[in-house]
Amino acid sequence: MSQHPAIELVGIDKSFGAVHANKNINLKVEKGTIHGIIGENGAGKSTLMSIIYGFYQADRGEIRIDGKPLTIRDSQAAIAAGIGMVHQHFMLVENFTVLENIMLGAEGGQLLARGASGARRELKRLETDYGLDVDPDALIEDLPVGKQQRVEILKALYRSADILILDEPTGVLTPAEADHLFKVLKVLRDQGKTVILITHKLREIMAITDEVSVMRRGEMVATRKTADTTVEELAELMVGRRVLLRVEKGEAKPGEVRLSVKNLTVKDSRGVTMVDNVSFDVREGEIVGIAGVAGNGQSELLEAIAGIRKPAAGEILLDGQPIANADPARLRALGLAHIPEDRHHMGLVLKFSEYENAVLGYHRDSRYGQAGFLDLKAMQAEAVEKIAKYDIRPPNPLLKTANFSGGNQQKIVVAREIERDPRALIIGQPTRGVDIGAIEFIHRRIVDMRDAGKAVLLVSVELDEIRSLSDRILVMFAGKVVGEKTADAGEQTLGLMMAGIAA
Amino acid sequence: MSTASVPLPNWITYGLMPLLNLLVAFFISGLVVWWIGEDPIAALKLLIEGSLGRGDAIGFTLFYATSFIFTGLSVAVAFHAGLFNIGSEGQAYLGGLGAALVALALDHYVPWYVTMPFAVIGAALFGAAWAFIPAWLQAKRGSHIVITTIMFNFIGAALMVYLLVNVLIVPGKMAPETRTFLPGGQLPKLDWLMAWFGLKLGPAPFNVSFLIALVMAFLVWVLIWRTKLGYEMRTLGISPSAAVYAGIPYGRTVIIAMLISGGLAGMMALNPVMGASARLQVEFVGGAGFVGIAVSLMGRSHPLGIVLAALLFGILYQGGADLSFEMPNITREMIVVIQGLVILFAGALEYMFRPAMVHLYQRLRRA
Numbered sequence: 001m002s003q004h005p006a007i008e009l010v011g012i013d014k015s016f017g018a019v020h021a022n023k024n025i026n027l028k029v030e031k032g033t034i035h036g037i038i039g040e041n042g043a044g045k046s047t048l049m050s051i052i053y054g055f056y057q058a059d060r061g062e063i064r065i066d067g068k069p070l071t072i073r074d075s076q077a078a079i080a081a082g083i084g085m086v087h088q089h090f091m092l093v094e095n096f097t098v099l100e101n102i103m104l105g106a107e108g109g110q111l112l113a114r115g116a117s118g119a120r121r122e123l124k125r126l127e128t129d130y131g132l133d134v135d136p137d138a139l140i141e142d143l144p145v146g147k148q149q150r151v152e153i154l155k156a157l158y159r160s161a162d163i164l165i166l167d168e169p170t171g172v173l174t175p176a177e178a179d180h181l182f183k184v185l186k187v188l189r190d191q192g193k194t195v196i197l198i199t200h201k202l203r204e205i206m207a208i209t210d211e212v213s214v215m216r217r218g219e220m221v222a223t224r225k226t227a228d229t230t231v232e233e234l235a236e237l238m239v240g241r242r243v244l245l246r247v248e249k250g251e252a253k254p255g256e257v258r259l260s261v262k263n264l265t266v267k268d269s270r271g272v273t274m275v276d277n278v279s280f281d282v283r284e285g286e287i288v289g290i291a292g293v294a295g296n297g298q299s300e301l302l303e304a305i306a307g308i309r310k311p312a313a314g315e316i317l318l319d320g321q322p323i324a325n326a327d328p329a330r331l332r333a334l335g336l337a338h339i340p341e342d343r344h345h346m347g348l349v350l351k352f353s354e355y356e357n358a359v360l361g362y363h364r365d366s367r368y369g370q371a372g373f374l375d376l377k378a379m380q381a382e383a384v385e386k387i388a389k390y391d392i393r394p395p396n397p398l399l400k401t402a403n404f405s406g407g408n409q410q411k412i413v414v415a416r417e418i419e420r421d422p423r424a425l426i427i428g429q430p431t432r433g434v435d436i437g438a439i440e441f442i443h444r445r446i447v448d449m450r451d452a453g454k455a456v457l458l459v460s461v462e463l464d465e466i467r468s469l470s471d472r473i474l475v476m477f478a479g480k481v482v483g484e485k486t487a488d489a490g491e492q493t494l495g496l497m498m499a500g501i502a503a
Numbered sequence: 504m505s506t507a508s509v510p511l512p513n514w515i516t517y518g519l520m521p522l523l524n525l526l527v528a529f530f531i532s533g534l535v536v537w538w539i540g541e542d543p544i545a546a547l548k549l550l551i552e553g554s555l556g557r558g559d560a561i562g563f564t565l566f567y568a569t570s571f572i573f574t575g576l577s578v579a580v581a582f583h584a585g586l587f588n589i590g591s592e593g594q595a596y597l598g599g600l601g602a603a604l605v606a607l608a609l610d611h612y613v614p615w616y617v618t619m620p621f622a623v624i625g626a627a628l629f630g631a632a633w634a635f636i637p638a639w640l641q642a643k644r645g646s647h648i649v650i651t652t653i654m655f656n657f658i659g660a661a662l663m664v665y666l667l668v669n670v671l672i673v674p675g676k677m678a679p680e681t682r683t684f685l686p687g688g689q690l691p692k693l694d695w696l697m698a699w700f701g702l703k704l705g706p707a708p709f710n711v712s713f714l715i716a717l718v719m720a721f722l723v724w725v726l727i728w729r730t731k732l733g734y735e736m737r738t739l740g741i742s743p744s745a746a747v748y749a750g751i752p753y754g755r756t757v758i759i760a761m762l763i764s765g766g767l768a769g770m771m772a773l774n775p776v777m778g779a780s781a782r783l784q785v786e787f788v789g790g791a792g793f794v795g796i797a798v799s800l801m802g803r804s805h806p807l808g809i810v811l812a813a814l815l816f817g818i819l820y821q822g823g824a825d826l827s828f829e830m831p832n833i834t835r836e837m838i839v840v841i842q843g844l845v846i847l848f849a850g851a852l853e854y855m856f857r858p859a860m861v862h863l864y865q866r867l868r869r870a
Contacts, residue, residue: 308747328747328749332750338748345745346742346748347745347748349742351741356734363734368731369731372730372731373729374731374733374734
């Protein structure tokens, strides 16, 4: 008798209004395997997983769990069917303990004490079975991100999940933590659990999955045995054309120091020191990358240089001129351009038309209108030029910015900041949530800026991005720069530094 | 993702949906009228006739609408900058002081068209001044503008009563009001405008401030969508964090937006004070500042929408007054209920029919 697949999707179809998010999806995930699902942003991965987990209902099609057709009306039904989900953004109560979080929603009665002792026993067993050790009495907010993720996995296992779905699980992890996660996933597989891993990182797919399915524009375009495929083939399947995965660049020719940070200390709104006595220089014609796990002070460092956050102490110099107290408008006038980490939060006003965002921050410039008026024609004419040069799609400057895809939105920001021909450029997460095709393009532009003799400071949590773009790499950990490496430094070395272990 | 991000053509968003909302509001109002034992169709007829049936009815409707345009614009300008100015009522009240002082000072010496520009400036200055303190507190101290502007309505009301009872009152008179302005301090009626359409204005106080209101509506449109200040206000209103990133100064933008908002509210006073009663009286604003919130909400903070919404509320005010006169069962309070229903459906529930519309529209387009 042949075994049923753990989960089988037959002809799943889902539309949101005019957007056809999932088109006739068929998928078989065998029991006891790790199955990767890759695709660009907006390819429909999240929608598909939300359908499996009961957040959305499919318009058409069938979900079969262990060979039996099943309607999954909500997440309760999904849990009952043995499906567990680990979200990209954890669903944990920060000021509860691990045990309380795991029991939440499965308390086992009106009185907590009885459920708690049972839960504690079960937790002990899960920990020893799968190597998922965490202190059940620790508060979530005291745990590092990697451990918080373990709690999420334990939550799913505690609810006796047989199928575990992980959505972009390594985005917030150090390389070492990611390695540990992969070990855990392999143990889970070997014990008969089924794992579905959603990611856009091709390397992870190659490292851990048994099978991989590729989605593109709402369609499932291919399923391969991981052993029989290559990174290049998967990338091509995802994008629909051949892509250059490596950034081609020549030797850097660093010149004078242009941007200089001296003993900079930055505190967040609660008064916690986020950047601790940091000093470095960025020369013209070089890209300095700052590597680090998210939340180690990189964001605050960028914001301080960009004039958004006032430093608590220290100096920032642009061409030798102190700028630590200048506001963003003044900094732009001095030739410091800023591609912010979060385009939705800062870089764009999503309700504005494309052409309105194309001048954000530079709108006071006289070329966009005299005497306090806006020259809409001039703004739109320039927007049309940039749209052509950066291949922004759809090529419509009047379209609301929210209606562009993530990659095209990012291109709007990149075009705005780069086309002003700044002297120095600071960049945060240039390709977060951006599809591979646009990544290639944006990386090219950044290297072009360097070759044009600009000073470029790059912050990214994607270690691959830092390594392929930077000429020098600084590693930040807990607000300090813990070391500097050249671009050819190994991933392991950098990973250890990012974890604060070696300098 | 939901249907909220699916684009619909403008004629549905700005034409069909408000119309549908309005019809539902009237339908429910009709049920209420029917429930208290009156004939809804007859009531509707009375409402329409009372507001649009005769020249003087139209004159009154437009008179009310004028006040609502000013206060609606006032609320909208602040709203574009992300500020909920609940204080148009008080700012309009103080604006009346500015207009009255100009009228009292000049009416002996110059004709009305010389007084008018000074009165506009005076009303706007006093309204803006009353908005300045809450604006400054918001900009520099983070005191919430909703709370401070509400409180300033009360302070303004108390201040005005004090001034009218103790300072501006005509000696020897009982009524807390200023002396009547001479024609040099009055805004003339627009009977010539009505005559164009073959209508007689009669006793209705429809006056020149209506034209000022239309000019202001146009200027607000220019400000919001054609100037850099408007661009900065909109950026701040939609995304405060993007405004910080763009180097838009928070405090300055908040204060300027509130000054403009207060100024527009202040100008509302021209209509009743110089256009109708020709004197400054206690409580002349009569809730127009609060109606302005509904007007702005219903007009989607767009000057054209605000003018249309103000006309609608003018109809409800004038027609409602007539209706409660003709049908004693329908009291003033009932009219307020009907106005409330209109605000509820057209303002607060503006997106109620959107999902259904999206489905219908897509099915039609596919077919």
